[in-house]
Amino acid sequence: MPYFVVIGAGVVGLTQALELRSRYRNATIVVAGKYLPGDAAAEYASAWGGANWFPAASDNGPHEDWEAITYRKLKQISSSRPESGVRPMDIRWHYEHPIDEVGIKTPATGKLWFERLVGGLRKIDERELPDGTAFGFEMASFAIDVQKYLPWLQTECTRLGIEVHRRIFSHIDEASELYPEATAVFNCTGLGAMSLGGVEDKTMFPARGQILLVEGPEKPIRKMYFRAPHRNGEATHIFPRGERGGVILGGCRQKDNWDGEVDLEFAEVIKKRCCALVPELGKPEDLKVVKHGVGLRPGREGGARVEPELIDGKLVIHNYGAGGTGFQASWGLATYAADLLPAQARI
Numbered sequence: 016m017p018y019f020v021v022i023g024a025g026v027v028g029l030t031q032a033l034e035l036r037s038r039y040r041n042a043t044i045v046v047a048g049k050y051l052p053g054d055a056a057a058e059y060a061s062a063w064g065g066a067n068w069f070p071a072a073s074d075n076g077p078h079e080d081w082e083a084i085t086y087r088k089l090k091q092i093s094s095s096r097p098e099s100g101v102r103p104m105d106i107r108w109h110y111e112h113p114i115d116e117v118g119i120k121t122p123a124t125g126k127l128w129f130e131r132l133v134g135g136l137r138k139i140d141e142r143e144l145p146d147g148t149a150f151g152f153e154m155a156s157f158a159i160d161v162q163k164y165l166p167w168l169q170t171e172c173t174r175l176g177i178e179v180h181r182r183i184f185s186h187i188d189e190a191s192e193l194y195p196e197a198t199a200v201f202n203c204t205g206l207g208a209m210s211l212g213g214v215e216d217k218t219m220f221p222a223r224g225q226i227l228l229v230e231g232p233e234k235p236i237r238k239m240y241f242r243a244p245h246r247n248g249e250a251t252h253i254f255p256r257g258e259r260g261g262v263i264l265g266g267c268r269q270k271d272n273w274d275g276e277v278d279l280e281f282a283e284v285i286k287k288r289c290c291a292l293v294p295e296l297g298k299p300e301d302l303k304v305v306k307h308g309v310g311l312r313p314g315r316e317g318g319a320r321v322e323p324e325l326i327d328g329k330l331v332i333h334n335y336g337a338g339g340t341g342f343q344a345s346w347g348l349a350t351y352a353a354d355l356l357p358a359q360a361r362i
Contacts (some may be wrong), residue, residue, distance in 0.1 A: 020201070033345065051181055070082055072121065089101050100159060104237070129154075163241050185211070188212070216336070220314045225309050236339075321355070330357070334351075
């Protein structure tokens with residue numbers, strides 16, 4: 016009988032476990048992580064996600080597929096599991112330079128690969144564009160309330176007979192020692208892969224993000240908003256969390272910055288940028304902050320690592336390094352990682 020151990024209980028690890036359960040009804044599946052839903056450590060990046068679905072890939076390959084698979088899955092979850100914290104919501108996105116200069120088109124095709132996936136794009140009229148932006152579109156997407164979604168993923172795991180434990184590993188071998196019957200170990204350790212013995216991936220790096228949760232205005236904001244100079248630039252984003260759920264404001268992407276403390280001066284910058292993009296929020300000085308947050312995204316040169324490896328004779332399937340795309344690529348990453356199981360590990 017197959018026996019799978021997933022190391023890491025962020026959005027990628029929990030999703031991986033659920034994907035495995037959907038394929039192997041009788042398998043023993045264990046999730047073991049240093050952090051669990053409800054924890055607030057900066058290194059537990061999933062706890063500080065906005066979050067939403069917004070395309071980041073442009074490889075005309077697996078990265079785009081990971082996001083497409085996840086979009087379809089979020090659509091299914093939002094319509095059938097309202098308690099999950101996933102709900103349909105349009106997003107308005109703007110860039111400060113011409114479309115051919117911002118890195119959102121797939122170079123191999125010269126197109127926006129996701130246009131058909133999301134049901135089309137509505138170009139924003141020039142008269143509606145915020146000052147300093149060159150173009151913008153509106154499209155159908157999904158808002159993810161991570162304070163609901165992560166516990167929901169964990170609850171789903173428990174409901175489906177998946178054990179979830181708090182465990183700290185210093186070496187990948189410890190998973191096989193602790194669970195000797197495991198036929199495969201899935202490494203979903205995120206930023207932890209940088210220091211995990213037996214892995215020690217030095218292409219990993221932290222990408223610091225900072226957000227605020229503020230009380231929503233009296234008239235609820237019904238859309239998400241995004242603005243950036245180019246695809247990899249510092250973005251301004253506004254993600255409503257629903258009725259009385261507040262609004263997430265952000266953000267930044269600071270490579271190699273390990274600081275897990277809130278920068279209150281930068282929080283004021285975020286407020287000003289967000290209020291300028293969405294005046295309905297009100298004045299920056301009038302915003303009522305519910306809490307500040309800092310997350311260290313698990314960045315990796317070249318993108319996520321999804322591949323098998325034999326370590327001391329044990330099968331390890333790596334699924335880590337999604338950076339800021341953990342939520343929007345999670346189901347695709349889990350699908351691809353599960354596909355890597357050889358026949359002998361499934362029996």
